[in-house]
Amino acid sequence: xxxxxxxxxxxxxxxxxxxxxxxxxxxxxxxxxxxxxxxxxxxxxxxxxxxxxxxxxxxxxxxxxxxxxxxxxxxxxxxxxxxxxxxxxxxxxxxxxxxxxxxxxxxxxxxxxxxxxxxxxxxxxxxxxxxxxxxxxxxxxxxxxxxxxxxxxxxxxxxxxxxxxxxxxxxxxxxxxxxxxxxxxxxxxxxxxxxxxxxxxxxxxxxxxxxxxxxxxxxxxxxxxxxxxxxxxxxxxxxxxxxxxxxxxxxxxxxxxxxxxxxxxxxxxxxxxxxxxxxxxxxxxxxxxxxxxxxxxxxxxxxxxxxxxxxxxxxxxxxxxxxxxxxxxxxxxxxxxxxxxxxxxxxxxxxxxxxxxxxxxxxxxxxxxxxxxxxxxxxxxxxxxxx
Numbered sequence: 001x002x003x004x005x006x007x008x009x010x011x012x013x014x015x016x017x018x019x020x021x022x023x024x025x026x027x028x029x030x031x032x033x034x035x036x037x038x039x040x041x042x043x044x045x046x047x048x049x050x051x052x053x054x055x056x057x058x059x060x061x062x063x064x065x066x067x068x069x070x071x072x073x074x075x076x077x078x079x080x081x082x083x084x085x086x087x088x089x090x091x092x093x094x095x096x097x098x099x100x101x102x103x104x105x106x107x108x109x110x111x112x113x114x115x116x117x118x119x120x121x122x123x124x125x126x127x128x129x130x131x132x133x134x135x136x137x138x139x140x141x142x143x144x145x146x147x148x149x150x151x152x153x154x155x156x157x158x159x160x161x162x163x164x165x166x167x168x169x170x171x172x173x174x175x176x177x178x179x180x181x182x183x184x185x186x187x188x189x190x191x192x193x194x195x196x197x198x199x200x201x202x203x204x205x206x207x208x209x210x211x212x213x214x215x216x217x218x219x220x221x222x223x224x225x226x227x228x229x230x231x232x233x234x235x236x237x238x239x240x241x242x243x244x245x246x247x248x249x250x251x252x253x254x255x256x257x258x259x260x261x262x263x264x265x266x267x268x269x270x271x272x273x274x275x276x277x278x279x280x281x282x283x284x285x286x287x288x289x290x291x292x293x294x295x296x297x298x299x300x301x302x303x304x305x306x307x308x309x310x311x312x313x314x315x316x317x318x319x320x321x322x323x324x325x326x327x328x329x330x331x332x333x334x335x336x337x338x339x340x341x342x343x344x345x346x347x348x349x350x351x352x353x354x355x356x357x358x359x360x361x362x363x364x365x366x367x368x369x370x371x372x373x374x375x376x377x378x379x380x381x382x383x384x385x386x387x
């Protein structure tokens with residue numbers, strides 16, 4: 001049995017390294033830890049469902065029919081921004097191919113020279129100039145590349161992400177160059193939706209308390225009480241997160257850079273990416289061009305897979321089974337009425353082959369059989385009687 005290599009075409013997302021999961025034939029890209037994302041989706045859908053079920057019918061009749069319409073539009077926008085942030089490529093950088101990694105290693109060794117034993121090799125960095133300022137590019141030992149400016153390696157997804165902001169478990173994905181604007185629009189619209197629902201929950205309770213009393217109103221609308229509690233504890237975190245990212249956008253800065261103090265450390269290095277203008281910074285981050293993905297997730301590639309071949313099995317089985325050979329060679333030499341028609345030519349050919357002269361084998365000497373002791377005794381007794 002021999003192994004045969006079969007070449008088949010597969011999608012590139014099936015062979016991408018890292019800790020991401022893909023759905024819909026590579027169109028959806030998320031992190032493996034998606035439990036908190038499902039919780040986020042459940043809280044948004046559940047709270048809005050209670051609002052449409054308990055408050056909207058009363059407010060549409062006694063206040064304005066535009067209240068549920070605007071709430072529905074805001075809800076759909078929040079869900080769209082959440083899914084766009086969670087299901088998109090945040091800007092993952094492809095890892096170096098084996099040939100590229102070998103070439104980069106050779107360049108680094110040539111630049112650093114021979115390092116004596118026991119000494120730590122120098123850090124692997126490259127310097128580039130951006131807006132008349134030197135920026136260091138760090139080497140990623142996992143991806144085998146020098147990361148572009150503002151890129152960082154996410155330990156959860158195990159990928160280098162361009163313009164890495166942070167890994168957000170609430171959306172189940174990294175936030176980077178390609179989905180940051182959608183993440184910000186999600187937090188901003190979610191803040192507005194939370195304030196909207198919380199405000200009209202209070203209005204609903206106040207309007208019904210005028211006729212039925214406050215305690216009776218709470219007993220009649222338990223869903224409103226649950227909505228108020230969820231919105232109250234969610235409001236501060238969501239609004240605070242939106243305000244923090246608004247501050248970062250105005251400075252054209254990322255969360256990763258702010259936590260590390262990249263532009264506000266002891267050296268007082270200025271941010272080379274800031275335009276020194278809040279309006280320009282916001283336009284670049286929120287209204288800049290949409291960057292395409294560099295992964296080509298749905299592209300095709302060839303893969304060689306081993307497969308076992310059983311072509312030699314019949315010959316080996318026939319050679320290992322002498323009975324089959326005997327049955328094939330012991331066919332009758334003279335065809336008769338019982339011989340199949342398809343076998344007669346082969347029989348005639350075998351007969352002609354048997355008539356051809358062959359070398360006669362030398363005669364084999366016949367050895368008389370050994371006489372047993374009982375036979376010798378009988379022979380001697382017969383001789384005595386004859387005498």
